Amino acid sequence: xxxxxxxxxxxxxxxxxxxxxxxxxxxxxxxxxxxxxxxxxxxxxxxxxxxxxxxxxxxxxxxxxxxxxxxxxxxxxxxxxxxxxxxxxxxxxxxxxxxxxxxxxxxxxxxxxxxxxxxxxxxxxxxxxxxxxxxxxxxxxxxxxxxxxxxxxxxxxxxxxxxxxxxxxxxxxxxxxxxxxxxxxxxxxxxxxxxxxxxxxxxxxxxxxxxxxxxxxxxxxxxxxxxxxxxxxxxxxxxxxxxxxxxxxxxxxxxxxxxxxxxxxxxxxxxxxxxxxxxxxxxxxxxxxxxxxxxxxxxxxxxxxxxxxxxxxxxxxxxxxxxxxxxxxxxx
Ligand code: R5P
Numbered sequence: 001x002x003x004x005x006x007x008x009x010x011x012x013x014x015x016x017x018x019x020x021x022x023x024x025x026x027x028x029x030x031x032x033x034x035x036x037x038x039x040x041x042x043x044x045x046x047x048x049x050x051x052x053x054x055x056x057x058x059x060x061x062x063x064x065x066x067x068x069x070x071x072x073x074x075x076x077x078x079x080x081x082x083x084x085x086x087x088x089x090x091x092x093x094x095x096x097x098x099x100x101x102x103x104x105x106x107x108x109x110x111x112x113x114x115x116x117x118x119x120x121x122x123x124x125x126x127x128x129x130x131x132x133x134x135x136x137x138x139x140x141x142x143x144x145x146x147x148x149x150x151x152x153x154x155x156x157x158x159x160x161x162x163x164x165x166x167x168x169x170x171x172x173x174x175x176x177x178x179x180x181x182x183x184x185x186x187x188x189x190x191x192x193x194x195x196x197x198x199x200x201x202x203x204x205x206x207x208x209x210x211x212x213x214x215x216x217x218x219x220x221x222x223x224x225x226x227x228x229x230x231x232x233x234x235x236x237x238x239x240x241x242x243x244x245x246x247x248x249x250x251x252x253x254x255x256x257x258x259x260x261x262x263x264x265x266x267x268x269x270x271x272x273x274x275x276x277x278x279x280x281x282x283x284x285x286x287x288x289x290x291x292x293x294x295x296x297x298x299x300x301x302x303x304x305x306x307x308x309x310x311x312x313x314x315x316x317x318x319x320x321x322x323x324x325x326x327x328x329x330x331x332x
Contacts, residue, residue, distance in 0.1 A: 018043050022318055023066050023100070026050075027075035027091055029084040030292045033108065033307060034074040040311030046071075050087060058083075060090050062098060070318050071100040072143070074310075077111030077130070078291040079270055085111065085130065089137040096138030104317065105139040108290035108306060109266045113148035131155035143313055145290055145306060146237050146265040161323050163313055165265040165288050165306060166193075170200055172286050172304045173233060173263055182206050182227050182257075184234045186248035197235050197263075204230075208248045216271050220247040228256035238266035239287070242273035246280035253281040266290050267301070274298050 023046040026034030031045075038045045047063040073095070075088040088105060095103045115126035131152065134142065141159040153160040181203045185194035187210040198205045206225025212218050232252045239245050239262075249260050260282045267287035269277075277285060277298035285300040289307070309326075316323050 018315075018318065021070055022314070023064065023069045023071045024314070025062065025071060025073045025091060025095070027073065027084060027087040029075045029078060029087070030108070030289075032292060033076075033289055033305075033310075036289075036305060036307035037074060037310050037314070040307050041314060048091075050091070058087055058090050060087075060094050062094055066095055067099045068101040071095045071103045072106050072314050073103065074106045074108070076109035076291055077107055078109050078266075078268065079294070081111040085133075089133055092134065092137040092139050102140045103138055104141045104143055104314075105134050106143045106310065106314070108145050108310065109268075110144045110147045110152065113152055116149040116152055127152045128155045141317070143310070143317070145288075145309075148237055161313060161317070163306075163309060163323075163326070165290070165309070166196060166200075168288060168304050168306055168309055169235075169263045169265070169286055170197065172302070173197075173201070173261065176261065176284070178231045178233060178259070178261065180231065181233045182225065182230045184208060184225070184227070184232050184248060184252055186210060186234060186236050186244040190236055193237065194235050197233065201233070203233070206232075206252070208251055210244060210247065216241040216243060218243040218247055220251050223251050223255050227252045229258055230256075231259045232257040232261070234260065234262045234282075236262075236264045238268055239264050239273060239277070239285075240268045241271040242269070242276035242280075246276040246282075249280040249282045259283050261286065262300075263287075267293075269293075269295055269297075277301075 018041055024038050025046040025048050028050050049061040051059045053059050073091045075084055077084055092103055112126040112130050135158055143161045145163045146165050181201055183194050183198040183203045184206045185191050186208045206227055209222040210218050210220055234248050236245055245262055261284045262282045263286045265288050274296050282300050286302050289303050289305050
């Protein structure tokens with residue numbers, strides 16, 4: 001889908017405008033990020049009412065005409081995840097019934113992604129249920145960032161574009177000019193991500209051997225690798241209760257790390273996360289804005305925005321341009 005109208009000082013032949021062809025719709029999960037993406041795209045946010053009826057049910061009305069347009073609904077599945085999920089479903093349904101040309105669910109943070117398989121008897125595969133409902137309610141495609149488990153893409157029979165926050169975070173890390181860094185992953189599951197950072201920074205790699213005791217408790221068993229007297233960069237896809245990353249920071253300091261920077265995509269920051277991070281020996285925490293700040297932030301937090309990345313992806317999708325160009329840039 002290409003813009004079908006052009007507005008320019010020359011009477012309209014050269015400057016493409018997305019005003020008439022793209023609709024960016026925000027739920028209530030993250031209006032600040034939605035506004036930032038809209039600014040990057042140079043369009044206003046779609047006029048939509050997303051409220052609540054007196055009994056708590058969700059009340060939605062799209063006030064702009066969306067017929068035939070390319071609609072992007074920006075709604076991370078962040079806490080309160082169940083509310084945000086149902087809002088997204090109702091927005092998708094609403095747009096489909098209003099004859100939108102194409103509807104893309106933009107989920108900068110994909111909630112329930114840690115429940116992607118039956119790891120014990122009598123448990124749901126919640127990430128699959130998210131996929132089923134999003135497809136069923138009318139999404140034509142999905143755009144997301146750093147899904148906890150990339151194979152969740154296979155739960156969909158519609159296209160899923162999976163972006164990486166690495167270039168955004170890496171730029172911020174490089175600006176810090178960390179001398180001779182060691183990249184550390186807080187668990188073995190994060191080795192692929194840590195290796196990508198280590199390669200980009202020409203850094204060494206170390207691994208924390210972690211065991212999850214419960215949803216909010218972890219036990220740090222060993223550190224594999226050398227951090228004595230070194231500047232450490234710990235990378236992870238998310239901070240939830242903060243146990244994993246605070247545990248990793250604590251063990252690298254105990255092994256003689258000089259400075260400690262944490263870089264994460266999704267700062268969920270639930271339960272005791274802020275207290276744990278405040279108390280941990282990290283000097284700086286870099287996190288993106290895929291999730292809005294709802295709680296008091298940890299003292300070391302610096303936010304880097306994914307708005308330009310999302311806007312670029314939306315622009316490419318709308319113009320039917322390849323996103324793999326974007327991935328190649330991200331993976332370099
Ligand atoms: C684990 O596989 C993830 O990459 C994160 O390390 C984990 O989910 C973070 O959770 P928490 O902050 O509660 O330790």
